Amino acid sequence: MNTAAPNMMQNPRVIRQLDEALINRIAAGEVVERPASAVKELVENAIDAGAGRIRIDIADGGKTLIRITDDGCGIPPADLPVALARHATSKLDGSDLLNIHSFGFRGEALASLAAVGRLELTSRAAGHEAARIRVNGGRAGEVEPAALREGTVVELRDLFHATPARLKFLRTERAESQAISDVVKRLAMAEPAVGFILRDISGGGEGRLILRADSEGGDLFDALGARLARIMGRDFIDNALGIDATREGIRLHGYAALPTYSRGAAVAQFLFVNGRPVKDRALTGALRAAYQDVLSRDRHPAAALFIDCPTDLVDVNVHPAKAEVRFREPGVVRGLIVTALRHGLAGAGHRASTTVGAATLGALRPEPFDGAPGEETPARIYQMDHASVPARAAAWRAQAPDTRAPGLAEMQMPWSGRTVEPVEPAAAEEDTTAHPLGAARGQVHENYIIAQTGTGIVIVDQHAAHERLVYERLKRQMAENGVAAQALLIPEIVELSAGDCARLLEMAADFARLGLVIEPFGGSAVAVRETPAILGEVNAGAMLRDMLDELVDQGESTTLETRLNAILSRMACHGSVRSGRRMGAEEMNALLREMEATPHSGQCNHGRPTYVELKLSDIERLFERS
Numbered sequence: 001m002n003t004a005a006p007n008m009m010q011n012p013r014v015i016r017q018l019d020e021a022l023i024n025r026i027a028a029g030e031v032v033e034r035p036a037s038a039v040k041e042l043v044e045n046a047i048d049a050g051a052g053r054i055r056i057d058i059a060d061g062g063k064t065l066i067r068i069t070d071d072g073c074g075i076p077p078a079d080l081p082v083a084l085a086r087h088a089t090s091k092l093d094g095s096d097l098l099n100i101h102s103f104g105f106r107g108e109a110l111a112s113l114a115a116v117g118r119l120e121l122t123s124r125a126a127g128h129e130a131a132r133i134r135v136n137g138g139r140a141g142e143v144e145p146a147a148l149r150e151g152t153v154v155e156l157r158d159l160f161h162a163t164p165a166r167l168k169f170l171r172t173e174r175a176e177s178q179a180i181s182d183v184v185k186r187l188a189m190a191e192p193a194v195g196f197i198l199r200d201i202s203g204g205g206e207g208r209l210i211l212r213a214d215s216e217g218g219d220l221f222d223a224l225g226a227r228l229a230r231i232m233g234r235d236f237i238d239n240a241l242g243i244d245a246t247r248e249g250i251r252l253h254g255y256a257a258l259p260t261y262s263r264g265a266a267v268a269q270f271l272f273v274n275g276r277p278v279k280d281r282a283l284t285g286a287l288r289a290a291y292q293d294v295l296s297r298d299r300h301p302a303a304a305l306f307i308d309c310p311t312d313l314v315d316v317n318v319h320p321a322k323a324e325v326r327f328r329e330p331g332v333v334r335g336l337i338v339t340a341l342r343h344g345l346a347g348a349g350h351r352a353s354t355t356v357g358a359a360t361l362g363a364l365r366p367e368p369f370d371g372a373p374g375e376e377t378p379a380r381i382y383q384m385d386h387a388s389v390p391a392r393a394a395a396w397r398a399q400a401p402d403t404r405a406p407g408l409a410e411m412q413m414p415w416s417g418r419t420v421e422p423v424e425p426a427a428a429e430e431d432t433t434a435h436p437l438g439a440a441r442g443q444v445h446e447n448y449i450i451a452q453t454g455t456g457i458v459i460v461d462q463h464a465a466h467e468r469l470v471y472e473r474l475k476r477q478m479a480e481n482g483v484a485a486q487a488l489l490i491p492e493i494v495e496l497s498a499g500d501c502a503r504l505l506e507m508a509a510d511f512a513r514l515g516l517v518i519e520p521f522g523g524s525a526v527a528v529r530e531t532p533a534i535l536g537e538v539n540a541g542a543m544l545r546d547m548l549d550e551l552v553d554q555g556e557s558t559t560l561e562t563r564l565n566a567i568l569s570r571m572a573c574h575g576s577v578r579s580g581r582r583m584g585a586e587e588m589n590a591l592l593r594e595m596e597a598t599p600h601s602g603q604c605n606h607g608r609p610t611y612v613e614l615k616l617s618d619i620e621r622l623f624e625r626s
Contacts, residue, residue, distance in 0.1 A: 032112050034170060035062025035159055036179035041109035042154050043187050046070035051151065052215060053195040056184060059202045061176030063159055063167070071151040075123040077131035080143050083121065084135055086111040110154075114138060116166070117159040123152040137162040173202075181210055185231050186277040189270055189304060192216040192227035220253070228255060228304055232268065236261070236302060239353035243305065245340035248329070250309040252336050256344060257302035259294040260602060260609045261353040268302035273314060273325050275306070280325060283307075286334040289558055290341035293565055294600050295607040303341075307333065350437065350595045352602035352609045360459075360612045436596055437611070440588035447579040449588045456615040462588075463579045464604035465595055471572035471605050472598050475565070483515035483564065485530040492528040492540040493521055500548050501526055507551070514560050518544075532560070534567050569605040 032038050039056060046054045049072025059065035075083055086108060113119055114135035124130035130148035134141045160166040170176060177200060188196045188211070195215040201207030213230050216223040221242060229237040240255035257268075271283045283305075291301040315326040327333050437460070438453030449460040496504070501524040508518050515532030528540040547559045577583070583591075595601040595610070604610050 032116060034179060035066060035176050036183045038062065038066055038113055038156060038159060039180050040183045040187070041113070042066070042068040043184065045109060046072055046152070047187070047191055047194060049073045049152065051194060055197045057199050057201050057207070058177065058180055059200070061173035062180055063170065063173065063176065064157060066156040066159065068154045069151065074125035074150065074152055076125045076128045077143050080121060080123065080131060080133040081140060084110050084114055084133065084140055113156055116162050118157040118161065120155040122146045122148050124148045124150055184211055186270060188213045189227060189231060190272050190275045190277060192223040225255065232304065241344045241348055243340050243344050245336060247336040248332050250307065250313065250333060250336055252305060252307055252340050254305040255303065256305065256341050258348060258351060258353045258602065259291060259301070259345065259607050261302060262295055262299040262607060263302055264299065266300040269300070270304040272306045274308060274311070276316065278325050279323050282330055282334060283337065286337040287341070290338045292558065292562060294345060294603055299607050305337065346599035348602070349599060350601040352611060360614065435592065437592040440585055440592060443583055443588065446582055449583070449591070451592060456613060456619065458611050458613050460592070460611040462577050462583065462591065464608060465591060465601065465610040466576040467572050468601050468604050468610060469594050469598050470576045471569055472600065474568040474572055478568065484533040485515035485517060486533040487530050488528065493525055494528060494541045494544050495525045498524045503551055504544060504548065511560065514564065516560055532564060535563060572605065
């Protein structure tokens with residue numbers, strides 16, 4: 001029985017040309033997915049116009065109003081109708097599609113927005129009077145005079161009123177407002193010299209301020225750091241490493257957080273290519289690979305990284321939304337990210353995030369009052385309630401013993417608490433200010449080392465710290481001496497597709513350095529001759545397929561290296577100082593000194609902190625002594 005295809009029309013119609021209004025609405029479906037997409041396109045236009053200040057006003061999650069006001073170069077009155085036409089732009093001359101130095105270049109944004117909403121464009125260019133043009137459902141009105149001092153104002157009302165079916169797919173006003181906020185934050189990160197204001201005016205008037213980021217001055221890193229601190233929080237900058245590296249004409253700069261400042265989801269990862277916010281799986285995969293040895297699988301790094309490269313090495317014309325890019329040499333970019341981040345993390349040494357100490361102080365609470373039932377809790381005495389310094393000095397003078405008075409002579413004896421001289425520390429005792437992690441002063445619960453620094457105390461988890469030290473030592477030995485391989489008595493033959501076989505054999509030399517030797521076996525099969533000895537008995541076929549999946553997804557496989565490191569991590573765990581073991585002062589100090597000299601010693605093999613530092617000022621504040 002013949003069944004007609006469900007997507008085939010039973011009565012084919014004559015092919016005809018779609019009208020301009022319908023074409024614009026179809027095109028708008030690619031460019032304008034939701035209100036946040038409209039905000040992105042309009043703010044990018046303002047940045048391309050050289051704006052120094054951009055204000056974004058929204059109402060009802062951008063569904064009823066989006067208004068973008070900038071102080072850019074403006075548009076002459078005669079060009080306003082042309083600006084609303086499809087594929088009309090001043091940013092591309094058509095000679096070279098790869099030579100793109102602006103956010104926008106397709107010339108589709110205004111035409112698409114005008115096709116699905118009510119758009120009003122008011123602008124004033126230098127040497128011209130201000131003018132306005134209105135478009136409703138794709139039908140443009142006449143250019144008319146307007147009042148505007150400088151720049152451009154784009155007002156978009158009733159988004160998708162011309163395509164009501166799209167309205168049904170929008171989320172709640174709160175969710176759409178959050179999406180708009182995320183878009184503006186990403187663009188603000190990319191342009192520290194531009195001031196941004198985002199307001200929700202749903203209730204009328206000035207409304208509610210969502211984001212304010214004034215323009216930042218100074219050099220590249222100072223301006224970027226100040227902007228990121230405002231958007232991502234001061235904690236991020238305080239616990240991030242400055243990254244600046246170059247390879248083959250491609251530069252990577254920005255900030256990457258310490259492993260102990262990780263997040264539970266990938267919500268604090270921001271990537272930019274030539275100033276353009278992008279979402280690229282290969283780039284996020286490289287970021288993840290750089291942290292794979294210092295973070296557990298359920299934690300995610302925080303970073304804001306900027307890639308600058310010649311325009312002929314990257315294609316931004318991949319998708320109308322321009323959120324995806326394609327590099328000519330993706331392996332170079334990936335290698336640059338992984339190498340630069342690993343080098344930066346290794347250079348951080350024993351440093352751990354300040355949020356660890358803050359969380360510890362937050363967990364500490366004064367002992368609650370334990371009075372009789374029904375008895376009132378006494379009022380807390382704060383430091384400002386104590387006597388002033390001059391008053392205390394006068395009281396001490398009044399209470400000082402009078403050596404001439406009879407009966408007080410015994411107060412001058414060596415055992416008197418008033419006259420005992422402080423005991424000098426032993427000559428062999430470590431100086432607390434000579435080292436970042438201080439000097440060991442004791443061990444509690446046979447697991448935690450208490451060390452005194454010049455400005456506070458450090459609490460070290462002896463097992464976690466030594467586990468990282470042993471792990472780094474094992475990795476260093478493996479890098480210096482290579483990975484020992486064991487030959488299989490009977491080589492394992494793995495059948496693959498022709499493409500997968502070729503892809504694996506291209507990486508054969510890299511695998512051999514890690515102890516995995518593979519050879520072609522005819523057709524689309526490979527023979528596994530040797531495997532890393534440290535792995536013991538392995539399922540070579542399953543491992544090769546895992547590596548292939550990673551090669552297809554990311555262009556590079558770290559499966560074998562990850563498995564080797566996992567074995568070394570387990571060896572380090574079993575070979576490190578165990579919890580419950582008593583340590584002498586020399587052992588504890590030796591552990592502290594090795595931590596200071598070892599990369600990544602601020603976190604254990606699973607990304608947890610190995611020590612907590614508490615500043616003396618914070619401790620005094622806890623006891624209300626400040």
